[in-house]
Amino acid sequence: MDGNFIVIEGIDGSGTTTQTRLLCKWLEKQNKEFIRTQEPVKEDLHIGKVIKEHLLQDNDNHSPESIALAFAADRLVHLEDRIVPALEEGKIVVSDRYYHSSMVYQPEHGADLKWVREINKYARKPDATIIVDVPAEESVKRQQERDGGKSSIIFENPEFQSKIRQRYIDLEEILDENIYIVDGTRSIEEVHEDIVKIVKEVEQ
Numbered sequence: 649m650d651g652n653f654i655v656i657e658g659i660d661g662s663g664t665t666t667q668t669r670l671l672c673k674w675l676e677k678q679n680k681e682f683i684r685t686q687e688p689v690k691e692d693l694h695i696g697k698v699i700k701e702h703l704l705q706d707n708d709n710h711s712p713e714s715i716a717l718a719f720a721a722d723r724l725v726h727l728e729d730r731i732v733p734a735l736e737e738g739k740i741v742v743s744d745r746y747y748h749s750s751m752v753y754q755p756e757h758g759a760d761l762k763w764v765r766e767i768n769k770y771a772r773k774p775d776a777t778i779i780v781d782v783p784a785e786e787s788v789k790r791q792q793e794r795d796g797g798k799s800s801i802i803f804e805n806p807e808f809q810s811k812i813r814q815r816y817i818d819l820e821e822i823l824d825e826n827i828y829i830v831d832g833t834r835s836i837e838e839v840h841e842d843i844v845k846i847v848k849e850v851e852q
């Protein structure tokens with residue numbers, strides 16, 4: 649039987665990296681077989697270079713459509729190389745971001761949401777997607793504390809993050825799949841406990 653595929657999503661600075669790490673630590677303690685992964689993945693390939701330039705806003709002269717295609721291509725390769733083989737071996741896969749990121753960020757940059765869904769239609773549905781929900785101001789504060797004031801024009805912008813947050817909330821209605829929105833404003837440990845509860849529920 650295939651393993652479970654768990655995705656952790658959220659706006660920048662919401663705590664997805666922290667929660668992915670904690671969930672994997674918990675899985676390890678339970679002696680579960682799992683892999684931890686994240687998107688975007690392939691920085692060394694040409695596709696990865698385009699993604700990297702976009703994220704660093706360095707030489708970022710690509711259209712929202714080519715960026716969306718780059719993320720989608722990165723994702724399908726990621727699925728074929730890592731995710732599907734691990735699931736077929738019965739392992740749990742925990743991914744920090746997946747196609748939900750494309751469905752919220754690329755439309756905010758101007759790509760058509762329907763089309764972004766279309767180009768991601770061959771990407772397997774996760775068994776559970778957990779959205780760590782925090783207000784934009786909190787996400788910006790956490791990013792600044794983490795990055796020591798090294799500012800990013802887009803990602804540390806509360807207006808931008810607030811639109812992304814709303815798009816994440818809307819996904820629950822739009823997508824026919826298991827989406828859980830957890831309150832990410834509480835302590836790291838409390839959020840983690842909620843996520844563990846969801847993962848246990850999915851496993852049953």
Ligand code: ADP
Pocket residue numbers: 658659660661662663664665666667790791793794832833834835836837839
């Ligand atoms: P992301 O991967 O979503 O960008 P991180 O996991 O790197 O976010 O978290 C951003 C910063 O906020 C880090 O410094 C982290 O320690 C901190 N952080 C994460 N979750 C919480 C929380 N629930 N409460 C307070 N600070 C948090």
Ligand code: TYD
Pocket residue numbers: 659660661664665687688703719720744745746747749750751753754803
């Ligand atoms: P990253 O540096 O990995 O940060 P984080 O710790 O917040 O996950 O940046 C990932 C960024 O890439 C994040 O701002 C969301 C964006 N992104 C997209 O725009 N589309 C996508 O399909 C994916 C997977 C990520």
